[in-house]
Amino acid sequence: MIYQPELECMSRDELRALQTERLKETVRWEYDHVALYRERMDEAGVSPEDIKTFDDITKLPFTEKEDLRKEFPFGLLAVPREEIVRIQGSSGTTGHPIVVGYTEGDVDVWSEMVARAMCAAGATKEDIVQVAYGYGLFTGGLGAHQGATEIGAMVIPMSSGNTQRQIMMMRELGATMLCCTPSYAIYLGETAREMGLVPGVDLKLKSGVFGAEPWTEEMRAKLEDVLGIDAYDIYGLTEIAGPGVAFECPEKHGMHVNEDHVIIECIDPVTGKHQPAGTPGELVFTTITKKGQPAIRYRTHDICTLDDSPCACGRTTVRMGRITGRTDDMLVIRGVNVFPSQIESILVGVKGASPHYLLEVDRINSTDALTVKVEMAPDMAVDAISSIENLRNTIADQIKSVVGIKAKVQLVAPKSIARSEGKAKRVIDKRKL
């Protein structure tokens, strides 16, 4: 189902024209109302009048998360503080927190984006949507909540955690859709099965919208199997709106970007130039309908590939692939770029291993050493030394051939690596400590 076909399916030319108009307005708005943008543009020698065509966006300077930290809390507001009705922000696990202010209209824009995602996943007024993302400054909980509310579905605002209670409510209230992180969804499914519940019989879930952490096709297969549902990916970031910036349609072949609200660019992280179509690069977003705290050319540091070929679902918006890494989470080990997602895709293909892992990097005798802790699959036979050694060697060999570095593989008991209910912690880099 398509929530707003008139906006999601317009011709590329119409869309470009709409984006260009909105871009011009946004740049003017920001220049007039936010000192930082005005100073940056003046430094770059570009004025709002210079933005005439869509491609003129490349004349504009980039912004970074660091700018939000420096201008904390209200330095980037483009409206008087009293026009702001909501603050969302980062969970603040590292460094200084960031916050983003929303006007009432900005909250509506965000809700509309999430509603499109929910609708694409089959949500209607009839649905009962369990939101198991955390509620709070983190945009997951409230974002999913508002999107489902926009559609008129019934929301169960569980927030994250308390797994037994989640499953009890899911069963008793007959939740038909689930919104949470994919790793927590798998955990919920595993726990429900351990409790003796049969999805499809005891649980009424039919689909779910999952995001806030990178995941793989293999994880999707596992999630869909363990919960007996259709699983859809959703992408977003607080600095731009929250979840809903992009979402999957039933084709499940990339996430449609809500291009009438944001402009997406894919750049070479080093040169800043646009990547040719189909080449991975860093995603850069510009909001073109927000008023409270718009973002111009915000660098996400997420690495991904764009696809503007037509989609069978009828939407004309560009699709982004899965995030395959982070320019700043990317580990450089002995000079080799390592993305945690590479390790994950290896593990899902190895029998006896599970895709739950932890990378530990340390510097021993001035050489980087990578240890990969991997949970064994619950059905792994632990009686024979040889089968455990084979499993360990298989994983180590594949890491060597796929990633290109030698790693020490340590097998650990199933479920012994902490499952976070927000973002999964995959890396411990002791070199920085």
Add this chain to the structure above:
Amino acid sequence: MAIMSDYKYIQQVSVYLENKEGTLVNLLEIVGAKGVNLLAMSIADTTDFGIARLVVATEDQAILMEELDAHDMFARINDVVGIGVEHKPGGLAKVLATVRGSGQQIEYAYSIISGSEGQAAIVMQTSDNEACMEALAKAGITLLSNDDLK
């Protein structure tokens, strides 16, 4: 590996030991705290990890598995061959000859602390436990289950 055998066999609990200091001590504490009596134990060790193999009374098995799970220790139950060996010269030799005669290889074996009266007892994992037990039974060698070990 469940045998569903016609013969008596021993169920053992295999526990994966990460090479962390104290995992073995931890394991023994878990067993002890629940008052579970170990009838037999062996440790297989490599530089990186180990496997502890435990034999307990049938009624203690579920308690043990539950406790191990609660302490995030990875354990599986598997079926192995239990043999009563007469306390006299050549008792063990006869067993080994029979196993060899049946064409099976012994992957590991360890002795049981409390055998039945007048007998020592050993636990054995072979390349084909069922075939091995058939040969042992034919040779008149006593096969044991957990319940014979109290």
